[in-house]
Amino acid sequence: WHITGGIGKLSEALETRCRELGVKIYLNKKVAKINTSANCATGITLENGEVITSDLVVANADSEIVYNNLIEPSVKSAKPERRKLKKASKSLAGFSLLLGLDNSKGTAVQLQHHNVYFPNNYDAEFDQIFDKQVPVSDPTIYICAPNDKTMVKGENKEAWFVLVNAPRHDPENGWDWRNGAQEYASAIVKKLDQLGLNVSQRLDYMEYRTPLDLQNYAMAPGGSIYGTSSNSAQSAFLRARNRSKVKNLYCVGGSAHPGGGLPLVGISADIVAEIIGKA
Ligand SMILES: Cc1cc2nc3c(=O)[nH]c(=O)nc-3n(C[C@H](O)[C@H](O)[C@H](O)COP(=O)(O)OP(=O)(O)OC[C@H]3O[C@@H](n4cnc5c(N)ncnc54)[C@H](O)[C@@H]3O)c2cc1C
Structure with a gap:
C-alpha cells in the first residue's frame, strides 16, 4: 500500500x-x-x-x-x-538517492511501486558491509517508484526513492562516509543505467543521503537503519x-x-x- x-x-x-x-x-x-x-x-x-x-x-x-x-x-x-x-551489534546502514526524472528527456521505463534488483553475488554484498566495511561495489538496489501525481513537479515527471545497503559510518573502525559519497551516488546511477532503467538521460534532480547524514538528521548512531x-x-x-x-x-x-x-x-x-x- x-x-x-x-x-x-x-x-x-x-x-x-x-x-x-x-x-x-x-x-x-x-x-x-x-x-x-x-x-x-x-x-x-x-x-x-x-x-x-x-x-x-x-x-x-x-x-x-x-x-x-x-x-x-x-x-x-x-x-x-x-x-x-x-x-x-548495530544493524547495517543505508545509502539513499532521491531522484527526479523527466520523461520528456528520454524514454520512460515502466516500473512497479516496489522494485528490487539483486546482484550476481548476494553474499559478497554482506561481506563488504560487515567484514570489509566498505561501500558495496555491486549492491542490491531497491527502488520505490510511486505512481502518485502529488509527489511530482508536473506531467511527465517521476520521483524515485533508491536505497542500497551500506556499512555504518564508523571513521575509527570502518568506513568514513565523509569520503566518496558523490562518486558512490554517480556509480549507483550508472548501475541503474546498466540495468536498462535509462536514468542519466532523464535525470532532472538528485539528492543523496549517506549513513553520516542519517546519523546527523535522525540521530541514529552510525546511520544504522534498524537500530x-x-x-x-x-x-x-x-x-x-x-x-x-x-x-x-x-x-x-x-x-x-x-x-x-x-x-x-x-x-x-x-x-x-x-x-x-x-x-
Ligand atoms: C533510508 C531508509 C529507508 C527505510 N525504509 C523502510 C521501509 O521501507 N519500511 C520500514 O518499515 N522501515 C524502513 N526504514 C526503517 C524505519 O525508518 C525505522 O525503523 C524507523 O524510522 C525507526 O523509528 P524510530 O522512532 O526508532 O527512529 P526515528 O524515526 O529515527 O526517530 C527517532 C527520533 O528521535 C529523535 N532524537 C534522537 N535523539 C534525540 C535527542 N537527544 N533529543 C531530541 N530528539 C532526539 C531523532 O531526531 C528522531 O526524530 C527505513 C529507514 C531508512 C533510513
Missing part, C-alpha cells in the same frame, strides 16, 4: 491527531538528559537548560543514546541495559525493554523491543501505550 503524498503524510496525520488531543510538541529541541531520582525517571533537561518534569518519560531515541548518553552513568537500574548494549541488528538468534533478547528497569521510563522505536521498521516501531509504541494505560 502507499500513502498518497508519501510516508511523510503519516507524520503529519499523527501530528494533527496529537494536537487535537492537546499534546504539546517541542520541535528542534534536543534532549540533553533524562533526569532521575532514586533510579526513577523524573523528566528531561533540554539542551538549552530547560527542565521539564513529568510522571513518565517515553524515550524514542536510539537506546544507545538513551542509556549511554542521556542517563547519568551512576543510575544503577540502567546497568542491565548497558550490558545488553555492549553485546548487541540493533537481527543477525543472530540472541538479537531479540538484546533489544531495549519497553518498560525500563529505570522506573517510569519507557523505550520505543527501532532499537527497543520488538525491533526496527515502521510496523515493529508502531508495535513498540502500542505496547507502551497499553502498559501506561489511558490518562
Whole structure:
C-alpha cells in the first residue's frame, strides 16, 4: 500500500491527531538528559537548560543514546541495559538517492511501486558491509517508484526513492562516509543505467543521503537503519525493554523491543501505550 503524498503524510496525520488531543510538541529541541531520582525517571533537561518534569518519560531515541548518553552513568537500574548494549551489534546502514526524472528527456521505463534488483553475488554484498566495511561495489538496489501525481513537479515527471545497503559510518573502525559519497551516488546511477532503467538521460534532480547524514538528521548512531541488528538468534533478547528497569521510563522505536521498521516501531509504541494505560 502507499500513502498518497508519501510516508511523510503519516507524520503529519499523527501530528494533527496529537494536537487535537492537546499534546504539546517541542520541535528542534534536543534532549540533553533524562533526569532521575532514586533510579526513577523524573523528566528531561533540554539542551538549552530547560527542565521539564513529568510522571513518565517515553524515550524514542536510539537506546544507545538513551542509556549511554542521556542517563547519568551512576543510575544503577540502567546497568542491565548497558550490558545488553555492549553485546548487541548495530544493524547495517543505508545509502539513499532521491531522484527526479523527466520523461520528456528520454524514454520512460515502466516500473512497479516496489522494485528490487539483486546482484550476481548476494553474499559478497554482506561481506563488504560487515567484514570489509566498505561501500558495496555491486549492491542490491531497491527502488520505490510511486505512481502518485502529488509527489511530482508536473506531467511527465517521476520521483524515485533508491536505497542500497551500506556499512555504518564508523571513521575509527570502518568506513568514513565523509569520503566518496558523490562518486558512490554517480556509480549507483550508472548501475541503474546498466540495468536498462535509462536514468542519466532523464535525470532532472538528485539528492543523496549517506549513513553520516542519517546519523546527523535522525540521530541514529552510525546511520544504522534498524537500530540493533537481527543477525543472530540472541538479537531479540538484546533489544531495549519497553518498560525500563529505570522506573517510569519507557523505550520505543527501532532499537527497543520488538525491533526496527515502521510496523515493529508502531508495535513498540502500542505496547507502551497499553502498559501506561489511558490518562
Ligand atoms: C533510508 C531508509 C529507508 C527505510 N525504509 C523502510 C521501509 O521501507 N519500511 C520500514 O518499515 N522501515 C524502513 N526504514 C526503517 C524505519 O525508518 C525505522 O525503523 C524507523 O524510522 C525507526 O523509528 P524510530 O522512532 O526508532 O527512529 P526515528 O524515526 O529515527 O526517530 C527517532 C527520533 O528521535 C529523535 N532524537 C534522537 N535523539 C534525540 C535527542 N537527544 N533529543 C531530541 N530528539 C532526539 C531523532 O531526531 C528522531 O526524530 C527505513 C529507514 C531508512 C533510513
